[in-house]
Amino acid sequence: MKIAISSEGKTLEAKVDSRFGRAQYFIIVDSETMDYKVIDNAAVAQSSGAGTKAAQTLIDEGVQVLISSSVGPNAMEVFKAAEIPVYKAIEGDVKTNIELFKNGSLEKITEATNQGHHHH
């Protein structure tokens, strides 16, 4: 299963990025082999719509599950429509969160955890 997780760094030991749309990186992990791929999040620079842009990137990568700590209302709507479940990360590194997800210890989130950050 392909799991995406927002990350501050490029390795499995990196800390989970507390943001979604403007996370530095996404690490896409194959939960069976623990092979992973790092995606530079181009949406960081968006003045608006970062959440939907980042969500699009993950959909295009064929991600099946997302682990992140803060997902806005627009991105949440995309994941719901795309039937990609979102799980709430705990503070810590990427690897720990993947393990917790595999044990079924992460909480599933269905509502946006923030109200968006639209600015001009």
Next chain:
Amino acid sequence: MRRVKISVLSGKGGTGKTTVSVNLAKTFNNSLYVDCDVEEPSGYLFLNPQIEDEKTVEVIIPEINSDKCTLCGECVKACRFGALTKLIKKILVFDHLCHSCGACFEMCPYDAIVEKYKPIGTIRKGKAQSVDFIDGKLNYGEATGVPILKEINKLIENVDKPVIVDSPPGTSCPVIHSIEGSDLCILVTEPTPYGLHDFDLAVQLVKQMGIPMAAVINKAGEGDNIIEEYCEKEGIKVLAKIPFKKEFAEAYSKGKLLIEVNEEVKGIFEKLTTDALELIKK
């Protein structure tokens, strides 16, 4: 009197743009007051206009015709605002993220995007005795008030009297659209470091747009020198100083015009109108 457009802006919010604008419009008499602060118009509270006409402003947003759409994703790539997302079986449109730039219509190779009209706000026209009145109001949650400002600009293009534009705070797109084509910009500031910081941003913007400008110091009294020194350096004339008085704050909080409660302020505004017109003539 011929048409002159005087725009009042500030950079920082809460410096007194609306106070200066409504009192200026009223002092001019036979003028047009235009509230371009569409996110929070408040000029009507002081002018109490009789509203004669109200119209809805609409923008065009995309709607996907799923019979024609091949899910090629060109529209998603074209959108700078993240308003379109491609899922496996459909394109998702986020109305409130759309800035109506039209890029998706332009880039769709299959003519699969249909124009949908969406209301984003209103423009009201009215009269406050001798002052004509226009204001725009953006609906909650909308991405940008610029389409309303473009409509307002069309309405005021051929007015043959002084037009006083009460611009939004900040220095971004809505401000640029509000002050465009002005004969003079009046920058209202307060004598605080924060006031000066944002005043400087506004000065740089107006300079870049090549519009003549002058300053008004509101809440004046203490620390005026930081603004005056800056203005001297930049070659900007300080046309008026409105003193910092509790009496004025009280009048403001009751929606009263300062020129109607205080003779000194009345004089300040009479001089301001004359000086502003003098600067425009030059």
